[in-house]
Amino acid sequence: MTLRRILPYLQVAPLTLVLALFVVLPLGLVVAVSFWRFQFLVGPVPDFTLQNYVDLLSSETTWRLYLSTVKFTLIVLAITAVLGFWISYFLVFHVRNLLTAIALFLICTVPFWTSNIIRMISWRPVLGKEGLINQALMKLGLIDQPLAWLLFSDFAVVVAYVHLFTLFMIVPIFNAMARIDKSLLEAAVDAGASRLDVVWNVVLPLSRTGIALGAVFVVTLVMGDFFVVIVMSGGLSGSATSGIYNDVQIQNYPRAAANAVILLAIVLMMATAIFRVVDVRRELVR
Amino acid sequence: MLKPSESPGVTGSGEIRLTGVTKRFGETVAVRAIDLTIPHGSYCCLVGPSGCGKTTILRMIAGHEQPTEGDIRIGGDPVVGLPPVRRGTAMMFQNYALFPHLNVRDNVAFYLKMRGVAKAERRARADEMLARVQLDHLADRMPAQLSGGQQQRVALARALITNPRVLLLDEPLSALDEFLRLRMRGELKGLQNELGITFVHVTHTQPEAIALADMVVVMDHGRIEQAGPAEEIFARPRTPYVARFMGGQNVLAGIAAREGGGLSLTTPEGWVFHAPATHPEARDGQPWAMAIRRDRIALSRGAGEPGALGPNAVAGTVTATEYQGTFVKVSLEVPGLAGFVANIPDHAWFAERFRPGDAVTARWQGQDVHVLDRADSAGDADPYGGGEH
DSSP, X not given: OHHHHHHHHXXXXXXXXXXXXXXXXXHHHHHHHTTSEEETTTEEEOOOOSHHHHHHHHOHHHHHHHHHHHHHHHHXXXXXXXXXXXXXXXXXXXXXXXXXXXXXXXXXXGGGGSOHHHHHHTTHHHHSTTSHHHHHXXXXXXXXXXXXGGSSSHHHHHHHHHHHHHHHHHHHHHHHHHTSOHHHHHHXXXXXXXXXXHIIIIIHHHTHHHHHHHHHHHHHHHHTXXXXXXXXXXXXXXXXXXHHHHHHHTTOHHHHHHHHHHHHHHHHHHHHHHHHHSOHHHHHHO | OOOOOOSTTOOSOOOEEEEEEEEEETTEEEEEEEEEEEOTTOEEEEEOSTTSSHHHHHHHHHTXXXXXXXXXXXXXXXXXXXXXXXXXXXXXXXXXXXXXXXXHHHHHTHHHHHTXXXXXXXXXXXXXXXXXXXXXXXXXXXXXXXXXXXXXXXXXXXXXXXXXXXXXXXXXTTTSOHHHHHHHHHHHHHHHHHHXXXXXXXXXXXXXXXXXXXXXXXXXXXXXXXXXOHHHHHHSOSSHHHHHHTOSEEEEEEEEEEETTEEEEEOTTOOEEEESSOOTTOOTTSEEEEEEEGGGOEEEESOOOTTTSOSSEEEEEEEEEEEOSSEEXXXXXXXXXXXXXXXXXXXXXXXXXXXXXXXXXXXXXXXXXXXXXXXXXXGGOOTTSSOOO
């Protein structure tokens, strides 16, 4: 009798333990440390102060970094969503042969066979002043000065993000679209829908879960990045995370922790907003 | 009850005419050079085993598949290359293909939305159509919340709101249980009578085709084996394949010999079958085939040797009996005749029962034997092995 009552707890115990150890505990530590005091030349001192938050929120730099990060997030979200949607649409509905579709899908993942850094660095010979694009445009006589904004700019950052993260949009959307019954498209055509009508009225609403999941991936990845921004902007732009990184460098852990808590709150709010728009749980059981 | 047609310029006859239609998918030929005319306002059933090309024909009429060769006309208009709405066809899909993200009303109103009808009007007209199929009380439900039968009615309403001149049904009853299937069968027939438009119905179930259709088209391997009224297909099949596929017939094969105005077949085992009519292409000494209806056979106890029995009689052993209510299906093992079945009326059965293992003689009247138009070939083997129904 007692065993039967304990059994369910035993069954959830491993997962609980893993979550406690690797999520709750570190998160608790970060939250706790965010209230500590940083003493110059000494380091973090246990305390309970809101000073770190006050410092951060009253600093113009924090606001600028967050605004810039949110801006990148929204731009990248829009571009990857459009790309992810149409690439998935092509793979699922235009490639008739399943093997071809799988092969093309695998090709989408090829960039992931190399490291992030190599993928980013490889943009330099393309976007640089003496790079492929500038050379080509100049040879064609379209420009006589190399375009300076191609590399080490917001543009370059967005290009790199899109390159790195579009796959995270493709996978869930592809998955959602692959579950759409093909006869639904024919039924729509039968009712007089044009190709665009079908996409707008049938494919898009039925891909919502995929778009939402992909959006959560992209939001968390871009919001949490600091490396791409620094490399691709040549240090001209920063991200919310780069503030944390700088604080960690100077061992100001309390302020870094407070910043991390703020970042977490913002990301959670964005994810909540996405799930408000699309009820993923309800649509997944549909 | 239906509003005047809103389809752009699509009115008039629902006569469907296929001329030399061939459809290839890569190397495979799904439909081979088919000629078929389905008269306006008829209920036509395409029937055949899976992979025989019947669904491909339906999809080509619907415009979801383009013929590789040949011409398709509806009401005289060439329709190859036209989208479904311009053809005046509406299709009811096998799994109903209801939009899972739209409620019942919006599913039905989808066509009107595509035509740019204002929201209030299209909802009102969708409700009207739903009332027709007695589903107005479920208008706000999502398709996943409906039973199979209800989903089918929604699919029907969604197809009919386009005011088609041809309704195409792809195995509409296959997903329903037996009880609902029989009820929906009656409703479809009634609806077709009421609307007077052409129905083309794909099925692999022979009784469904027989019960519904004004015109049955039996298909095999991308070809039309026979097309005609149900009673003709059932009682006077042209080929051994049709005779077996539609059930209810035993195919008799042997070497032909013309006698007077009739035809005799003799099997290597010595059985002799005689029909009062013949076929112009039947030649003496060549193999040919006939058919005898299962319910025209009388059984009596006792074995017999070929030759001693006379024509139109075979002897064999009972292998199985199956009570079917009004009759009993008795399967016999007869040397040289595969899958021989006699359907015995229940009163005759109650007078004299047979058990598996009993030696019996089966006899029938020469006037009931029907001459087929070719010899029986192994390639015509019954896809349902034994021919149920």
